[in-house]
Amino acid sequence: MHILTEGVLGLIAAIRSCDPSGDDRGARAGISAEGKARLAGRGIRIVQDGLHSLADDDQQELARAFRRLAGAIHSQDMACRGFWAADRSPLELADELCLLPDEPLARASSSTTPTQILAAAYLALLGSIELADEDTIDRHDAVEITSAWTGTLLRRLAQAPAEDRQELIHLFQQAAREETDPAHKAFASGFPETIALAEEGD
Template identity: 75%
Template sequence: MPLADRQAGACVYVDTIDGPAGGVHVSWNAGQSLTEAALGFMEPDRLDHRGPVIEHGARVGSLMDETIKRVLTLAGFRTRDAAELNDLAPGTHVAGRQPRQWFIEYILTEGVLGLIAAIRSCDPSGDDSGESAAGISAEDKARLTGRGIRIVQDGLHRLTDDDRQEFARVFRRLAGAMYSQAMACRGFWKADRLLLELPDELCLPAQEPPTVAGTSVTRFQVLAAAYAALLGSIELADEDTVDDDDAVKITEAWTGTLLRRMGQAPDEDRQELIRLFREAACEETDSAYMAFASGFPEAIGLVEEGD
């Protein structure tokens, strides 16, 4: 089928060729009007006018291919540019599912980024839909997110060099995927660009190394501790800091996301996540946060009867 005759949108096809270039490919088709316009300006008698239309078509294709790649990443697939495997192949090559341990890291990273973005986007002036909201002041936003951010930044000192680099890559990859998903759902102007800025902030080492810098930790442990701390900051805050309705809206949204993700996971992954949260509670130095983190898995229904 000619490209111009295809419906606009993501095109999925399977290349049956043997070798690494074979498999599932996803690319963006701009649709008939733009494709025909670009092809039309490639005609010999119109070469002097080809620039704007052809360049616009290329920009649209590049933007949408990058969005497709990020959405696939968010869904747990490994991807790469198809051109890396075959110079003539367009779009994105789907290289398979992420390893199982990536799933827990993905859930926790998504939650840390989402909670910080949700707190910071809760403005006192209300949201852009016109609904009234008490919102959160700039000072209170810093207070609510500060503990979780410090845990991530302090954790960098306790990771190996390889883990530190992978930590930054995961944050950037997930932030880009979440932003692309928000852009697809809410539109370009309403998608929160704060998500794209968060990885750089989170991956800045703390000004002073933590006193426990010599104790090694895993990326999973750092993320679980930060996730629990962010939720605990909201749960333990008084109403002058965050309105009850705003607090419930944020916490229910992200604990609900956590439970939906885990609903797709095998039981051993759920048990591992529970273990990480309980480990984070044991590491807490503040008694109120420790009490919250200790009961968190049961409170949201992550622990099932008999566990």
């Protein structure tokens, strides 16, 4: 679960912090507030809706995972930059992901798990970036974000047992099957092969 929790938090944080910096970016305009909301919104909704459709124990487990990781990120930043300069946005993001949705949701089937929700959110975030037009996000920024976080995913899996790798492939395949948007479904279906997580035909 940690690998996917890190990926979801990291992708949303990367989208929200993507602003132009440095002279080498020329006239590139970064991502507007509206664009950031659009790119991150689908993944956030999947987490919020999924979190609050879980059984109570699973709901608490997923909320703890987000808050524990956000707390660790904040603590590391405090150690580097001090209490007042440390970035609190990971803590705020964890709280946001754990918010109740506007409309009450029926409980999901007992087979729904936190890792299924995280896998679906991770793919939705990557898909939103990959499928966005250049008016929403510059291609350089899109590639930078997706490459960084798929690279992190693969590095974490390289240190994990083989069964964890297979379980993640299964979670991604399941998320792709349940995807309803045709473009997102096509992206999600090919994702494991695209990053060489699985061989074609697995």
